[in-house]
Amino acid sequence: MITLDAVEVRYGTACALAGVSEQVPAGQWLGIIGPNGAGKTTLLRSIACLVPHAGMITIDGQPVSGLRRRRLARLVAYVPQLPALPPEMTVADYVLLGRTPHIGYLRMETDGDRQICSGLLGRLGLSPMAGRALATLSGGELQRVVLARALAQEAPVLLLDEPTSALDLGRRVDALELIDELRRERSLTVLSAVHDLTLAGQFADRLLLLDQGRVAATGPPASVLRDDVLTPRFGSGIHVIATGGTLVVMSRRPAARSQPY
């Protein structure tokens, strides 16, 4: 269970998040949506204590700001939107970095750490490329490699910042499907910022709509993905269409300007 209570983040005088409160039960998937600059990334980073926050964020009752880095990294795995990928590093060595919170200060990886990572490579279909340099992988492969590193932390909470932004349409569904499978296998709590509202609605148990650092709406996808909720935040070009039980959020050019010729 992750509890956010009146979370506030300031960058200098600018207020990036204010009064954000939410609860995410263990094993659930919370999709964080909102326009650019709404505070999605800041919210994920504050849970990982990568930006200082006011208010209270707890995981299973423990305030995250009181935890040591190592302890926190065993609870929370964070995947940034654009991870740094040393081009020469091999896939296997990169995934092994995820074992860091389980390795003592100044210690080296054990055979056990290697086995865990090799199992993850197998699970994510990465075994054939274990020895390849990151620079030689495609966007979809890299996305799975980064996910494998996060899973190597064996943390119950997974924070994903736009996990599909580098992928083509088909790969996006594949990627989210994989995350969903892993979430069920390992009972992970997933918080992800997602740009694609249609996909967010299909995978997340709940959605949190942020706008200018504040919670604009929260609840099951059907209660958030509505024209009257989204339009004030995203503008008038957004429309929600229900087809075959799926809420499709589409953007359409306003009628007045789309007159042909």
Add this chain to the structure above:
Amino acid sequence: MSRTGPRPTGAKAGPDGQAGPAPPGAAGAAGPGQPPAGPADPAADEAAQAAQAAIPRVRSGRALAVATAALVVAVAVGVSVGPADLPLPAVGEALLTRLPWHPDMSVSVVAVTIVWQVRLPRVVLGALVGAMLAGGGAAYQGVFRNPLADPYLLGVAAGGGLGATMIIISGGNQALLAPAAFIGASLAVAVTYVLGATGENRSTTGGATASIVLAGVAIAALFTAVQTYLQQEHTQVIQQIYAWILGSLTSASWSDVAMILPYATVAAALLLAHRRLLDVLRVGEVEASSLGVDIARLRVTVVIAATLGTAAAVAVSGLIGFVGIIIPHIVRLTAGASYRIVLPVSMIGGAAFLVLADVAARTVQAPSEVPIGVITALAGAPFFLFVLRSSRARRELA
């Protein structure tokens, strides 16, 4: 993320796809937990696939062997070459005579003295200085994630220069030169670090690295300004100051070795102990802290270790440039960028390089000596450029 296009080969095509460079014996390393099962069983297939991907350790063996061989050759050349024309067997015998047990040999006292009191301390000192400069450079490049970082980045050179200048202009005891340089160098880094790292929020990361480096630039400018002023006010010793600043191993003695050895040992041990954490830092400070690394502690420990080592090196040899930049990069470009390779191989390779550079410094224009910093740049730069243009470099920097 889109740094590579999609690969048409379809890397996830078959479950039995080539395991690539999985090493021989890796399957065995995957442990006894894998029972041998029938090939038709899908679960066993999966287990086999996992075993296939058994993760090899970063292997530094070959690079270490090459660097060590280079060091052995360098030391051999270093003790054999000099103005006194000793034949090789005499050098060998002279070396052996100081061992506790040795065969009876009729080697001259002069030869023993030349080898043991002149050449050997100079070779050993050169090796230690080279190891510290190259290892310190590699560590600074890692901890500041900056390929241009050298061991003088945070003011070691300017501080050491000021310390030495103050002793020279005051006509002080030559024995105080090394301690003064060491204190000046350490002081400059300490001031840089304290001023540059203030305001850093302890609970987060980022931002501090750039301000530390910039504070280093400012402190170096300040110390250099004072040093230049003092030197212009005392033109009668300017030659002596320049000689120190250019760096040399001319007056190397066992007491210099004894002075640098404890610092070199501690610095090398500390830096090597952080080799895995410096690898984690290759993904950046934010991601490394999300992986559980205490960035502030890592940074301060590595900076202290590298500073002790390079300040001691500067104290006994003056300012020898370029070693700390080129040696770590040559290692990266030829052997691999993991700090498990870069740190130890740079230390050994830096030792070999500086010993050879010193041999060149004292022979090319004998009996007078060329400043060793001139040699390191003159010989190092072309070789570095050659390596930089090699295929591996193009791949790494692409």
